[in-house]
Amino acid sequence: MHQRQIKPPRLLPYLLFCLVIGSFITSCPDEPYPLKQYQIAADHPAPPKARTCTNASETKNAYFGDSHVHTSISSDSWMFDVRLLPEDAHRFAFGETVYLPPNDATGNPTRPARIDRPLDFIAVTDHAEFLGESWLCSTPSSAIYDSNYCNKYRAGHGRSFQLAKHIFSPIGFRDDEACGKDGQRCRDAARNNWQRVINAAEKWNDTSENCERSAFIAYEYSSFRLGSNLHRNVIFKNNIVPNLPISYIEEPLEWNFWQRLNTDCKLSNTGCDVLAIPHNSNISNGRMFNIDYYSAETPEQQIARATLRSTIEPLIEIYQHKGDSECRNGIDGVLNSTDELCQFERFENNSIYLTRDKTEEEADDCPDTGKWAHLKPHLGPDCISRLNYARYALIEGLNEQKRLGVNPFKFGLTASTDTHNATAGGVEERSYQGHLGMGDNTPSKRTNWNDKIEGNANNSPGGLFGVWSTQNTRADLFEAMQRKEVFGTSGPRIKPRFFGGWHFPADICSNPDLLETAYQIGVPMGGDLPPLNETTKTETSPYFIALASADAGTATAPGTPLQRLQIIKGWVDQEGKQHSQVFDAAGKPNNGASVNTKSCQQSGEGFAQLCTIWQDPDFNADLNAVYYLRAVENPSCRYNAWQCINLEGADRPADCDIENSDRPKIIQERAWSSPIWYTADQANP
Numbered sequence: 001m002h003q004r005q006i007k008p009p010r011l012l013p014y015l016l017f018c019l020v021i022g023s024f025i026t027s028c029p030d031e032p033y034p035l036k037q038y039q040i041a042a043d044h045p046a047p048p049k050a051r052t053c054t055n056a057s058e059t060k061n062a063y064f065g066d067s068h069v070h071t072s073i074s075s076d077s078w079m080f081d082v083r084l085l086p087e088d089a090h091r092f093a094f095g096e097t098v099y100l101p102p103n104d105a106t107g108n109p110t111r112p113a114r115i116d117r118p119l120d121f122i123a124v125t126d127h128a129e130f131l132g133e134s135w136l137c138s139t140p141s142s143a144i145y146d147s148n149y150c151n152k153y154r155a156g157h158g159r160s161f162q163l164a165k166h167i168f169s170p171i172g173f174r175d176d177e178a179c180g181k182d183g184q185r186c187r188d189a190a191r192n193n194w195q196r197v198i199n200a201a202e203k204w205n206d207t208s209e210n211c212e213r214s215a216f217i218a219y220e221y222s223s224f225r226l227g228s229n230l231h232r233n234v235i236f237k238n239n240i241v242p243n244l245p246i247s248y249i250e251e252p253l254e255w256n257f258w259q260r261l262n263t264d265c266k267l268s269n270t271g272c273d274v275l276a277i278p279h280n281s282n283i284s285n286g287r288m289f290n291i292d293y294y295s296a297e298t299p300e301q302q303i304a305r306a307t308l309r310s311t312i313e314p315l316i317e318i319y320q321h322k323g324d325s326e327c328r329n330g331i332d333g334v335l336n337s338t339d340e341l342c343q344f345e346r347f348e349n350n351s352i353y354l355t356r357d358k359t360e361e362e363a364d365d366c367p368d369t370g371k372w373a374h375l376k377p378h379l380g381p382d383c384i385s386r387l388n389y390a391r392y393a394l395i396e397g398l399n400e401q402k403r404l405g406v407n408p409f410k411f412g413l414t415a416s417t418d419t420h421n422a423t424a425g426g427v428e429e430r431s432y433q434g435h436l437g438m439g440d441n442t443p444s445k446r447t448n449w450n451d452k453i454e455g456n457a458n459n460s461p462g463g464l465f466g467v468w469s470t471q472n473t474r475a476d477l478f479e480a481m482q483r484k485e486v487f488g489t490s491g492p493r494i495k496p497r498f499f500g501g502w503h504f505p506a507d508i509c510s511n512p513d514l515l516e517t518a519y520q521i522g523v524p525m526g527g528d529l530p531p532l533n534e535t536t537k538t539e540t541s542p543y544f545i546a547l548a549s550a551d552a553g554t555a556t557a558p559g560t561p562l563q564r565l566q567i568i569k570g571w572v573d574q575e576g577k578q579h580s581q582v583f584d585a586a587g588k589p590n591n592g593a594s595v596n597t598k599s600c601q602q603s604g605e606g607f608a609q610l611c612t613i614w615q616d617p618d619f620n621a622d623l624n625a626v627y628y629l630r631a632v633e634n635p636s637c638r639y640n641a642w643q644c645i646n647l648e649g650a651d652r653p654a655d656c657d658i659e660n661s662d663r664p665k666i667i668q669e670r671a672w673s674s675p676i677w678y679t680a681d682q683a684n685p
């Protein structure tokens with residue numbers, strides 16, 4: 001077996017951290033906080049029995065949701081004056097009106113918000129790290145409400161260093177004044193907010209045969225270790241959940257976090273099941289998808305860790321309000337990586353104030369070759385690396401499959417919002433109300449690219465999580481997530497479908513039994529191409545069915561037609577070099593469609609639906625490969641262009657009148673399917 005050199009993380013940054021912030025914490029312990037076994041709650045009712053919904057479909061329905069939603073029990077929501085709770089997030093998601101800042105003199109929010117179309121499912125994912133602290137400091141009857149710590153908390157605006165240091169540190173610790181030296185006060189208080197999350201999900205989850213909505217119990221694990229975004233959203237299948245979430249403070253290392261989820265839930269023999277969804281790899285310094293087997297030295301240990309990762313994290317969030325994590329042009333280490341559509345929502349670009357080639361001395365500080373940069377939202381040197389992006393991680397996984405026989409990056413693709421307004425799924429461009437309370441509570445702030453404004457135009461509205469499922473129940477949606485039959489969109493309700501196989505009828509796109517046939521003789525997104533058999537062994541390359549339906553929109557916000565379908569392929573050649581290629585499979589890439597940014601009036605032809613059969617023209621049966629579908633709309637106005645239309649005088653930022661590629665007003669919304677994999681050894685036994 002080929003052995004790969006895996007470098008352990010440097011210890012110096014860890015030690016320097018203790019010296020730099022030593023004055024802010026009581027101690028920098030030699031070991032992380034001792035593990036606390038959070039037993040499965042015994043007082044939850046049993047999950048509902050399996051049922052058949054009235055609109056169930058064997059060929060699957062598309063359901064849209066949001067699995068990344070923060071409410072005021074997340075400190076970085078509360079500190080922007082948001083006062084909505086998990087109950088309110090569910091009300092908004094399923095069609096009711098809620099109110100956002102600014103708040104009046106009595107603390108009541110004044111700005112109404114209502115989703116354009118209700119979602120099918122939601123998961124509220126408040127930060128696990130400070131559930132107790134936020135309850136203690138916002139509840140007048142708490143023992144420390146009048147403490148110095150809580151006074152600073154309530155006086156805080158935006159993102160407080162008082163809290164950020166806890167998730168930046170490589171060593172888990174809590175504040176002694178707030179939590180006591182053993183941290184127990186905060187763990188006890190955290191149960192109050194965790195119960196709010198559980199109660200809201202239980203109340204809004206529809207267990208009738210109508211199956212109108214599903215509500216998951218969930219939280220966010222928010223590792224920001226040494227300035228790298230390594231966050232995960234944790235979703236439970238049912239209402240059998242731990243007494244408390246596992247936070248970064250308890251488990252600062254991802255592999256220990258995965259193990260705890262596995263042992264405390266999946267292997268607990270209680271009926272608990274769970275998955276985690278990483279997000280914002282684009283600002284992870286190449287660490288989200290780093291091939292990191294620190295402390296796993298033997299091949300057997302590395303196989304076990306790779307297997308654990310792929311089991312716990314079958315999906316990643318490719319898009320949300322902090323930008324697109326699909327791909328990037330100019331990336332080192334991947335041949336043919338240029339892709340005109342990789343310039344989409346480059347959040348990380350807007351914060352770079354220094355970019356240069358790395359020196360040899362700095363190379364070890366980045367997990368991969370690429371560019372070195374300082375990014376303003378982060379406190380240390382950051383890496384612009386191929387391992388920041390999902391496409392190249394998928395290709396890296398092919399390397400690991402060949403080396404270990406296990407692919408740790410065999411993940412499906414989703415999207416969500418990361419709203420901090422509790423406004424799940426509030427992504428419609430022209431009516432977008434922001435995501436950050438007082439940070440973007442006016443159109444003037446939302447259309448301004450000044451990064452001193454917290455909710456400036458560098459941010460996007462975020463996306464939606466799509467699931468192909470027989471019906472809308474927690475169990476069915478969760479099982480679809482586990483098998484990766486999911487997709488993400490940048491906001492519109494585009495419905496992409498992607499099937500692979502060794503043969504499909506040439507006329508399948510016009511066949512009324514298209515879906516039945518595709519499922520019968522092929523595999524859907526998230527699947528593996530089956531081994532060649534006696535019937536298919538003469539085929540020279542696999543076939544793929546690519547189809548998508550455009551979002552029709554609403555009466556007040558009509559949808560945009562599709563422009564084209566693209567199939568993205570990644571592979572590793574015999575020399576170990578990584579490749580990617582984008583193929584236009586259907587539609588018209590140069591269809592002349594355009595949009596007037598002054599009026600947002602669109603022109604040009606497009607498609608309500610596209611379907612094609614595509615065969616890989618460069619297939620090599622000896623090389624592992626991965627394929628996914630990207631469905632792309634015609635150009636349309638970005639939200640800042642829509643909202644500039646009605647701004648005048650002092651309310652109109654200068655950016656409204658600047659035409660600059662660094663301040664885009666036009667976007668091409670899109671949807672990404674989960675991949676389909678080809679494994680050479682599997683296909684050719």
